[in-house]
Amino acid sequence: MQVDEPVRLPRLSRVAVCGGTHGNELSGVYLVREMLKPENRKEDGGPASLLMLLSNPRAVQQCTRYVDTDLNRCFTHATLNGPASEGAPYEIFRARELNNLLGPKGSRAAVDLICDLHNTTANMGLCFIAYSDCDWVCLHIFRHLQKQMPDTPMRFIHFDVSTKESYSLDSIGKHGFAMEIGPQPHGCVKSNIYTAMREGVQHMRDWVSCFNSGCVFEGGPVDVFTMVKNVDYPRDGETRNITAAIHPRLQDRDFCLLRPGEPLFQTFSGETVKYQGDEALYAFFINECAYYEKGIALSLARKRRVTVPSIHVQTDEEE
Amino acid sequence: MQVDEPVRLPRLSRVAVCGGTHGNELSGVYLVREMLKPENRKEDGGPASLLMLLSNPRAVQQCTRYVDTDLNRCFTHATLNGPASEGAPYEIFRARELNNLLGPKGSRAAVDLICDLHNTTANMGLCFIAYSDCDWVCLHIFRHLQKQMPDTPMRFIHFDVSTKESYSLDSIGKHGFAMEIGPQPHGCVKSNIYTAMREGVQHMRDWVSCFNSGCVFEGGPVDVFTMVKNVDYPRDGETRNITAAIHPRLQDRDFCLLRPGEPLFQTFSGETVKYQGDEALYAFFINECAYYEKGIALSLARKRRVTVPSIHVQTDEEE
Numbered sequence A, B: 001m002q003v004d005e006p007v008r009l010p011r012l013s014r015v016a017v018c019g020g021t022h023g024n025e026l027s028g029v030y031l032v033r034e035m036l037k038p039e040n041r042k043e044d045g046g047p048a049s050l051l052m053l054l055s056n057p058r059a060v061q062q063c064t065r066y067v068d069t070d071l072n073r074c075f076t077h078a079t080l081n082g083p084a085s086e087g088a089p090y091e092i093f094r095a096r097e098l099n100n101l102l103g104p105k106g107s108r109a110a111v112d113l114i115c116d117l118h119n120t121t122a123n124m125g126l127c128f129i130a131y132s133d134c135d136w137v138c139l140h141i142f143r144h145l146q147k148q149m150p151d152t153p154m155r156f157i158h159f160d161v162s163t164k165e166s167y168s169l170d171s172i173g174k175h176g177f178a179m180e181i182g183p184q185p186h187g188c189v190k191s192n193i194y195t196a197m198r199e200g201v202q203h204m205r206d207w208v209s210c211f212n213s214g215c216v217f218e219g220g221p222v223d224v225f226t227m228v229k230n231v232d233y234p235r236d237g238e239t240r241n242i243t244a245a246i247h248p249r250l251q252d253r254d255f256c257l258l259r260p261g262e263p264l265f266q267t268f269s270g271e272t273v274k275y276q277g278d279e280a281l282y283a284f285f286i287n288e289c290a291y292y293e294k295g296i297a298l299s300l301a302r303k304r305r306v307t308v309p310s311i312h313v314q315t316d317e318e319e
Helices: A026-036 A057-062 A077-081 A090-102 A136-148 A191-212 B026-036 B057-062 B077-081 B090-102 B136-148 B191-212
Strands: A007-009 A014-019 A049-054 A113-119 A125-130 A154-158 A175-182 A220-231 A244-246 A263-267 A272-274 A281-284 A298-308 A311-313 B007-009 B014-019 B049-054 B113-119 B125-130 B154-158 B175-182 B220-231 B244-246 B263-267 B272-274 B281-284 B298-308 B311-313
Touching: A007 A136, A014 A026, A014 A191, A026 A049, A026 A113, A026 A191, A049 A090, A077 A090, A113 A191, A125 A136, A125 A191, A136 A154, A136 A175, A136 A191, A136 A220, A136 A298, A136 A311, A175 A191, A191 A311, A191 B244, A220 A281, A244 B191, B007 B136, B014 B026, B014 B191, B026 B049, B026 B113, B026 B191, B049 B090, B077 B090, B113 B191, B125 B136, B125 B191, B136 B154, B136 B175, B136 B191, B136 B220, B136 B298, B136 B311, B175 B191, B191 B311, B220 B281
Parallel strands: A007 A311, A014 A049, A014 A113, A113 A175, A125 A154, A154 A220, B007 B311, B014 B049, B014 B113, B113 B175, B125 B154, B154 B220
Antiparallel strands: A125 A175, A220 A298, A244 A263, A263 A272, A281 A298, B125 B175, B220 B298, B244 B263, B263 B272, B281 B298
C-alpha cells in the first residue's frame, strides 16, 4: 500500500491580521488594538513576520460599517486598477493603499496569508470564508482551529468566485480568509465572541509557526459549505421596504438544512412565507443586519466533504 | 372591614403610539408602518382616538439612531422652550414639532397617553420605562400585559427624574412610557421581538378601551426597578477607548442582582474587573450598544414593591 507523500508548500513568511475592515465590527478592532500594544508585540518565536492593521480607520473612528462605500467589496482587479477620479469614495483610495501594503493582488510581492477579522449579527459561530475549496493552507488552519477549540461551532464557507472577481481584503494575499464570528450586534463587543476571536487568531499563529518550522500536518476530511445563492426579504413593490422578517423557526438556526416548503419568513401581519426552492440547502448569514441594504435576508449553500492532503513546508532548495 | 373605593381617573381619550424615535430600532418602525396601513386603521370599537407616527423619519430613512443628536433626549422644558438658532440640530426642530402635535408638555392639551416603542441590544425582555412609580395608568397597563403575556419576561423601570428634567418623547403626554424590547441588534428585525411588541401594543389598546368603557381594574403589587446609577466601561486614559467588555458571567443576565465583589468586566487582555460598589443592585441595559457613546456599560437599580390601587374611569360629571 502506497502512502501519499505530503504536498510541499512554500513557507508563510509574511502574515497579516486585519481588523476594522468594517468599522463597527468591534471584536477585530479591539483585538488588533490589543495586539498592537508594545507589551504584546514581542516575537513569539515563530519565523513569520506579523503585520497587524486597522483596515478602515475612518469607519472605525465613526463606528460605522463604512464611510462612503463597503471597503470589503473594493478589492476586485477592476476597482484596484481602474482609473480613480478626484471625488472617488474614500474606501477606493484606502483599498489601493492596502493593496500597495499587502499586495499587489496576484503578485509575488503579496503577503503570504491574510486573516481578516469580521463579526456578524447572525448566529454563525466561527466561520472561515474563502474563495477556494482547495487552498490547503486555509483548510489546514481551519482543521487546526476545529481541533483546538472543540466547543466553538465552526464552519468553512466557500464563495465560488474567480480570483479576478474576488472582492474582499483577504483576496489580495497569496492565501487568505475572513474569520467571521457571531452573533454580535454591530457597534458592540461581547466577551465570549472577542475571546473566541483572540483564541482563533492565536491558534492560527501557532499553526503558521509550526508549519514554517517543518511540522507535517496530516490530511483528512473537511465539510465545506459552498455558497449557491442569496435570498432577499419580501419587499413592498413601491417603497422597497421589507414586509416580513425571518421566520422564528429559522432565526438563529444558521447551517440548518432548509427544505422546500419549510417556513422562511413571517410577514409583519403574521403570515408564514415558505421556502419555494426545489433543492434542500443550508441557510447561513440568516438576518445579517448589514445585508438588508444589499438585498440579502440569508444565503444558501451546498455542503460537501473535501479531503485535504497532508502538507509540509518546502525546503529552501525547493523554493 | 373597609374596602377601599377605586381611585377615579380621567378618561384616556387620545393615545399616541410612536415608533422610530431611534431610527434604527426597527420593531417600532415596522409596527407603526403596519398599523398605518388603511386595512389596519379601522376602528377597534374603543372610544379612544389613536395617533400613530414615526418620530424621527430622517433617521428612519438612514437607518441610524439619529441624524444630528439623540431625539429622545430633546424633550426637556429647556430644549423645547429655549431659543432655537438657525443651525440647530434637526432633532431639536423635530422635538418641537412633536411637542406641538402631542403636547405641549405639561399642558391640558397634551395627549392622554404616549407609548414610545424602542429596542435594545440588551437581553431585557419587555420593559416599561417611566418617570413615575405612582402613575396608576402606566402601572395598570403593565399589570395587564404581565397577565396577558405570561411567557414574556417583563419589568417596570422607574427613572426618578422630575417632570421638568424628563427628556424623552413619552414625557410630553399626560401619561407615558417607553416600551423597550430586546435583545435585538439595531438595524435588524427579529420576528419574536416584533411579535412581542405587536402583542404588547394590542393589549395596551385593549386595556385603554376597557378602562374608558368603565371596567374597574383591581389593584395589587408591582415590582418596580428604580434606576440608581450608570456604570461606564474601563477606558484608556488617553484615547478614551474602552479597555474591557462586560464579563461573560454578567452578559445577557439583565435584572440579575450584582453583588459587591462579583465579576463586572473582562479586559481585552483577559483580566476580571470586579464590581466595587458597596450595595447589591440589579443590573440592566447590560451592553446596550447605543450607550457606548454615552459612557454607559450598564445601569443599576434598586427593586421595591409598589402597591397599585384599584382604578375606575371618572364619570362625565366628575371630569
